[in-house]
Amino acid sequence: MKSNFFLVLAALLAACSQNKAPETQTPAAAATPNLPTSPDEVRISPAQVQAAGLELGSFTWKNLASDVQANGVVDVPPQNRASVSAVMGGYVQSVAVLPGQQVRRGSVLAVLRHPDYLKLQQEYLQSRARVTFLQQELRRQQTLDAEDVGAKRKLQQAQSDYASEQASLQATTGQLRMLGVSLNSLNQGRISPTVTLTAPISGNVATVRINPGQYVNPQDVLVEMVDPSHMHLELQVFERDVNQVHNGQQVLFRVPSQQHGPEMTASVYLVGKSFDPEKRTVNVHAHLEPERTDLIPGQYVAASIQTGAARQRTLPEDALVQAGEFSYIFTQVGPGSFRRVKVIAGAAENGDVALRLLAPLPDSTHVVRRGAYFLDAELKKGQDAEE
Incomplete structure (x- = not known):
């Protein structure tokens, strides 16, 4: 009986070992590719190298x-640019140029008018007449002094008055020349209520910032010019x-x-x-x-x-x-x-x-x-x- 029991037990164990499912083998983990160590580094496969047609070499030195x-x-140089302004404030009577127009030096750009122009010309004529009178008075006093008849004080006064008035005339003359007033015409008694703005250089008109009827101040830039010759x-x-x-x-x-x-x-x-x-x-x-x-x-x-x-x-x-x-x-x-x-x-x-x-x-x-x-x-x- 005992031998039969062991035979049955052995048969059961053999049957269990045959029915046991094989153990699942865990595949080896796939090789993880090395990641770039720098943000400026890239890695590609040999197949990509061949597909992209990469060509390797070295630097070439050439002259x-x-x-x-x-x-x-x-x-253009600064001397080839010009900004035209009014020496004295006034009203624009007319504009003679357009932007882009080519003009020569001395050409009329605009005409201004103002009562102060008349007043300045009047002061010039009065001062010129007074200089003539004082010059004659000085000569009389010099003659009297030479004859030891006149007083020294009167001669000195005549010299002072003549020098003072002559300085005033020169200042007024300079202002009129800056305005562009013709002194030849003024000496002939022709007073004009207008003055002309003329081109200081030859070149092209870059910008025109005025229109008739506009009042302009001395600090205003009215016309800009450029000489493209250099x-x-x-x-x-x-x-x-x-x-x-x-x-x-x-x-x-x-x-x-x-x-x-x-x-x-x-x-x-x-x-x-x-x-x-x-x-x-x-x-x-x-x-x-x-x-x-x-x-x-x-x-x-x-x-x-x-x-x-x-x-x-x-x-x-x-x-x-x-x-x-x-x-x-x-x-x-x-x-x-x-x-x-x-x-x-x-x-x-x-x-x-x-x-x-x-x-x-x-x-x-x-x-x-x-x-x-x-x-x-x-x-x-x-x-x-x-x-």
Whole structure:
């Protein structure tokens, strides 16, 4: 009986072991890809490298003409600008010019009228007559003094009166000349209630700020004129580039209206010694070569100052990602791993762009020469995913 019991127990255990489900094997955890250690680092698979057509290489050294980019305006020297005002206040009787009109020096710009003009001319004529009388009186007293007949006091009084009135006449004469009143006509007794404003320089009328019937004060600017015979460029160069700019360097520039054709030329004449604390720029004055008449003072220009040829690091244009004032390149830091580096792009020649590195990189650095925009897109995609 006991042997049968053990046989039955063994059979039951064997049946249980056969019916027991196999243990589920937990698969090994998938290998977690290494995450970039820097926000400027991107990692891609070998398949992506091949699909994007990435081309690796190194910097190429070439002799390129270096330049400094600058913006500015067409301008004229201060002596080629004129602001016309009234010497004495008055009412505008007529305006003889329009904005943009070309006039010669001495041309009539406007006519003013006021009773004070009549009064000043009257004072001139009265003073002139009194000077004549006092001059005659002085001669009489000098004659009497020479004959030892007249009193010394009367001679001294005559001398004083004559000198005082002569000074008054000279002052009144100066005021009338500033007003533009003809003294020849006035000496003939012709008094005019009007005065004319004339052009102090030859050039173009820039603005006209008066109209008939308007009262103007001496401090008001009535007409502005510009003489475009000697135009130049006023350029703004960033503080970091100003040490490369020197007198005599050639400047190539364009204006917005010139989309095609050769660039216009100028030469650096003066480099400023102070900079704008807000824009961090220095003014550079350049003379046009040759002089031009098809430009307008105030026009915006985009210029390139040629600072000379130099041996520089270069990369193909496809290796750079443009980002405003700066550009970016990508360097290889490991298999499938690339780092974005900020640089400043310089002159371009035959598809190669000169670079200014903001941080030192050895010449042996592996650089992405083609496919930089693909890496930049992947970098931004990864940054957006993290956000």
